Amino acid sequence: MSGRANESEMMSDQRRYRPPEQIRWAEAGDAIIVLDQTELPARRVEKELRTVEAVEEAIQSLRVRGAPLIGITAAMGIAALARRAVLEAEAAGGTLSIDDLAERLRAWCDRLEQARPTAVNLVWAIDRMRRAAALTAAGSTGGTIASAAALAEGLRAEAGDILEEDRMMCRRIGEHAAALLRDGSSVITHCNAGALATGGIGTALAPVYVATEQGKKISVYADETRPLLQGSRITAWELAEAGVEVTVIADNMAGALFATDPPDIAFVGSDRIAANGDVANKIGTYGLAVLAHHHGVPFYVLAPTSTVDLHTASGDQIPIEQRSADEIRQGFGRLTAPAQAPVWSPAFDVTPNELVTGIVTEQGVHRAPYVESLREAVAAAERDRAERGRS
Amino acid sequence: MSGRANESEMMSDQRRYRPPEQIRWAEAGDAIIVLDQTELPARRVEKELRTVEAVEEAIQSLRVRGAPLIGITAAMGIAALARRAVLEAEAAGGTLSIDDLAERLRAWCDRLEQARPTAVNLVWAIDRMRRAAALTAAGSTGGTIASAAALAEGLRAEAGDILEEDRMMCRRIGEHAAALLRDGSSVITHCNAGALATGGIGTALAPVYVATEQGKKISVYADETRPLLQGSRITAWELAEAGVEVTVIADNMAGALFATDPPDIAFVGSDRIAANGDVANKIGTYGLAVLAHHHGVPFYVLAPTSTVDLHTASGDQIPIEQRSADEIRQGFGRLTAPAQAPVWSPAFDVTPNELVTGIVTEQGVHRAPYVESLREAVAAAERDRAERGRS
Numbered sequence: 215m216s217g218r219a220n221e222s223e224m225m226s227d228q229r230r231y232r233p234p235e236q237i238r239w240a241e242a243g244d245a246i247i248v249l250d251q252t253e254l255p256a257r258r259v260e261k262e263l264r265t266v267e268a269v270e271e272a273i274q275s276l277r278v279r280g281a282p283l284i285g286i287t288a289a290m291g292i293a294a295l296a297r298r299a300v301l302e303a304e305a306a307g308g309t310l311s312i313d314d315l316a317e318r319l320r321a322w323c324d325r326l327e328q329a330r331p332t333a334v335n336l337v338w339a340i341d342r343m344r345r346a347a348a349l350t351a352a353g354s355t356g357g358t359i360a361s362a363a364a365l366a367e368g369l370r371a372e373a374g375d376i377l378e379e380d381r382m383m384c385r386r387i388g389e390h391a392a393a394l395l396r397d398g399s400s401v402i403t404h405c406n407a408g409a410l411a412t413g414g415i416g417t418a419l420a421p422v423y424v425a426t427e428q429g430k431k432i433s434v435y436a437d438e439t440r441p442l443l444q445g446s447r448i449t450a451w452e453l454a455e456a457g458v459e460v461t462v463i464a465d466n467m468a469g470a471l472f473a474t475d476p477p478d479i480a481f482v483g484s485d486r487i488a489a490n491g492d493v494a495n496k497i498g499t500y501g502l503a504v505l506a507h508h509h510g511v512p513f514y515v516l517a518p519t520s521t522v523d524l525h526t527a528s529g530d531q532i533p534i535e536q537r538s539a540d541e542i543r544q545g546f547g548r549l550t551a552p553a554q555a556p557v558w559s560p561a562f563d564v565t566p567n568e569l570v571t572g573i574v575t576e577q578g579v580h581r582a583p584y585v586e587s588l589r590e591a592v593a594a595a596e597r598d599r600a601e602r603g604r605s
Numbered sequence: 606m607s608g609r610a611n612e613s614e615m616m617s618d619q620r621r622y623r624p625p626e627q628i629r630w631a632e633a634g635d636a637i638i639v640l641d642q643t644e645l646p647a648r649r650v651e652k653e654l655r656t657v658e659a660v661e662e663a664i665q666s667l668r669v670r671g672a673p674l675i676g677i678t679a680a681m682g683i684a685a686l687a688r689r690a691v692l693e694a695e696a697a698g699g700t701l702s703i704d705d706l707a708e709r710l711r712a713w714c715d716r717l718e719q720a721r722p723t724a725v726n727l728v729w730a731i732d733r734m735r736r737a738a739a740l741t742a743a744g745s746t747g748g749t750i751a752s753a754a755a756l757a758e759g760l761r762a763e764a765g766d767i768l769e770e771d772r773m774m775c776r777r778i779g780e781h782a783a784a785l786l787r788d789g790s791s792v793i794t795h796c797n798a799g800a801l802a803t804g805g806i807g808t809a810l811a812p813v814y815v816a817t818e819q820g821k822k823i824s825v826y827a828d829e830t831r832p833l834l835q836g837s838r839i840t841a842w843e844l845a846e847a848g849v850e851v852t853v854i855a856d857n858m859a860g861a862l863f864a865t866d867p868p869d870i871a872f873v874g875s876d877r878i879a880a881n882g883d884v885a886n887k888i889g890t891y892g893l894a895v896l897a898h899h900h901g902v903p904f905y906v907l908a909p910t911s912t913v914d915l916h917t918a919s920g921d922q923i924p925i926e927q928r929s930a931d932e933i934r935q936g937f938g939r940l941t942a943p944a945q946a947p948v949w950s951p952a953f954d955v956t957p958n959e960l961v962t963g964i965v966t967e968q969g970v971h972r973a974p975y976v977e978s979l980r981e982a983v984a985a986a987e988r989d990r991a992e993r994g995r996s
Contacts, residue, residue: 255943404857435949438933438942440831440855446933446942454943461947462933464831465857466889470925470954473891498857500864504899505892534861542829542837542853546937551829551837552646552845556852558826563861 231423231456233409233416234258236283237290237377243370244298246290250277251410255451266295266322273329273336279444280411281485282380282518285339286373288326292343293373295322296366303362310362319347319369338520339376346372381414383518386576388420391481391516394572394579395425395432400477402435402468402506405496406444407483407516408452417516418481419453421574426458433459435477439498440465441541441559465498472509480506484517491567491584492529500563503570512571519575519595522588529564537561622814622847624800624807625649627674628681628768634761635689637681641668642801646842657686657713664720664727670835671802672876673771673909676730677764679717683734684764686713687757694753701753710738710760729911730767737763772805774909777967779811782872782907785963785970786816786823791868793826793859793897796887797835798874798907799843808907809872810844812965817849824850826868830889831856832932832950856889863900871897875908882958882975883920891954894961903962910966910986913979920955928952 237248245264252275253259261277263269269291272278278287299318303310323340330336350368395401407418415423425432434453439445446462453460463471471477480502486494493499493515506513526532539557544550551557573580573587577594580587628639636655643666644650652668654660660682663669669678690709694701714731721727741759786792798809806814816823825844830836837853844851854862862868871893877885884890884906897904917923930948935941942948964971964978968985971978 255946256940437857438831440829440857443941446946450942450946454946459947461949462942463949464888464933465855466828466831466892467949467951467954469892469895470888470951471949473954497855497861501857501860501892501896504860505895508895508899542855546941547939548937549647550834550937551841551853555646555837555841555845556850558852558854558858558862560858560861563858563864 229427229429231415231427233414233423234452234455235260236410236413237278237287239290239294242297242301244294244301246287246294248272248278248287249410251279251448252277254410255447263291263294264298266291266325269295270326270329273326280406281335282412283410284330285335286377286380286413288329288336289339289343289373289376291326292319292322292340293366293369296362296369300363300366312362312365315362315365316347319343319365335520342376343369343372377413380412383576384409384412384414384416384420385424387417387516387518387574388415388422388424390576390578391421391514391574392424392428392430394479394512394514395421395430396478397430399425399430399479400433400435402437402471402477402480402502402511403449404437404445404465404482404499404502405439406448406452408449410448410452411483416452416483417518418483419449420516421481422453422458423456426456431459433461435461435463435468435471437468437498437502438462438464439496441537441545444496465501468502469505472505472511476509476511478511480511480513482513482515484515484521485562486526486532487515487517487522487573487588488526488528488532489522489524489585489588490528491570491573491582491588492532493565493567493570493573494529494532494534494562495565497560497563500565500569503565507569513565513569514572514574515565515570516574519577519592522575522592524589524592529566532562532564534563535561620818620820622806622818624805624814625843625846627801627804628669628678630681630685633688633692635685635692637678637685639663639669639678640801642670642839643668645801646838654682654685655689657682657716660686661717661720664717671797672726673803674801675721676726677768677771677804679720679727680730680734680764680767682717683710683713683731684757684760687753687760691754691757703753703756706753706756707738710756726911733767734760734763768804771803774967775800775803775805775807775811776815778808778907778909778965779806779815781967781969782812782905782965783815783819783821785870785903785905786812786821787869788821790816790821790870791824791826793828793862793868793871793893793902794840795828795836795856795873795890795893796830797839797843798872799840801839801843802874807843807874808909809874810840811907812872813844813849814847817847822850824852826852826854826859826862828859828889828893829853829855830887832928832936835887856892859893860896863896863902867900867902869902871902871904873904873906875906875912876953877917877923878906878908878913878964878979879917879920879923880913880915880976880979881919882961882964882973882979883923884956884958884961884964885920885923885925885953886956888951888954891956891960894956898960904956904960905963905965906956906961907965910968910983913966913983915980915983920957923953923955925954926952
């Protein structure tokens, strides 16, 4: 990965957008420091995570959120815990046995895997850490493990790769989609598929940052996004921090906006894309797509190829989680509906492919028929991974 | 009015829905008692209003809301203040001079007229009270005013008529539109155009109550209605109180609902209807209309003919008020967007007539072309009023 990372660095210039540090290593590499997103937008607070309990709590209580960032947090957290175990043993004047570390590693992985069972990236990232541990073992001199320290090093390298790959994926999505924006373009987005959902510059917001770097003046309308308000709390915050002009609207104001001063384009993220291009994303995305269609505004979905699920033929096969009624009835700390009122609160909705103008992945901009273009994108991504594996 | 009221009473049966007492006279007629809507849905609290300051405060702080109910509150409030002034003078062993009462009356009317300057019904109701005072004076024996007590009586009769006319108007809208519902129908509505916005059984919700009286099983989806949540706070409360099945959704969930389990019909109220049938209503109504159109679900607007403004040719001539940014940024008592984030927050939007399946007034169900059908409805309402004036 490092060769590619350097290549990407070479393209950088003075204007390159640096996202708020969502996550980083503590100085000794024995802890991770995350931006506590539950404190946004009121305060910018960092939290150092030194124990598996702390990493778990940060994921469960949404201090870190967004599928890619959750996976990165688990991976970096595990690597830091391994480093801390090695250092603590050294400080006590001894050395950590490799068996001890492997044992602890299994427990950490098993525990963090359960932190949010629906986030597929979490399991994926933890599986990579498990495989990396096995590879480090097999690759060490003489076929035996040199030391717990070497295992911890291997884990740190793998977590670093996961983070770096995510950063590159975000940037490539941003570069492909920035071509859809001109100087002066206005964008509408829903929820947060920005830097704070990833390790990089986001997915749906990535082209906004890249186009801004290119000198284009871009403005964004951020849907508030009930019930959890990720649009007003997080998207508006990260865009304002980056100096991008952002205007917050309640979800139900998008219609009036399209009717009176329509945005030029809609960019949203995705939680799962079916093989036919039907897109599951945060509740409210479908209503936005219908409005965009009604007003002839292009509607794009931006997500890594890992979001494309070729085993799901169409959107009606995507299971939709129901959220707690109290997020609607008393989501703001006081009762805003009768305490016993029935609530229908799906976490996601499905936008049918005919309302999707294009899907942008790190492989490019894909158009209908999506059955073909998405299959090709996924194949290209697999070829890329195989190449990286050989390099 | 009393003849018509009795006629309407004769149609009543055991099942007739009785709205929560939005407003009523105190026993001595010298105060009014309102249901404090700011306490809903957490608590059902009544508030007795004995002074002009209290009536003004109740209107300004939305303890009573909804254009018809605001007008009724002002009218009944003025009548009660007059009665109280007469009783207080009597209790002090004297009599109130007619000039004194007329003077106070002018001050009350001028003050309450300013309580919410945009609510057209407020000015309309107060004008009726002023005219009634003048008529009482002219009609008294010998061309001079018999007494302050007689003037107070005249005001009470006029306020009673305003309330009774509103009740009848609601019921007639409900009866016309109930024919659009069958046993088992599901309705989606936005904001609150129910009993708690009027003196009667509401406008958009009136057919739900009438159809329920007719033995039809009706269920309702209530949009939460950001920013002020009248849908979840008030519509859900009044429907649940009436025993009507109601489910709350966040505004951005309507799309998923239409896609997965579409309601049979949409009923909304209106703040102003242009001569061509374009409809201004609470922000979010237009988005709902686009969804209904996209899914082939009939979309009806229910409002009295007094809402039809034949002097406004089309919706683009309706001025749209911008609400405070903090209703979005910290509407729930804590910061849910960056404190300085620009917000675009129109109070209303305009639904073009081509998305409106029908407009229901107390005169019937009106269809396109609305330029003709609405003109006829307004003319019929004027004939009705003239007839009542003669009777």
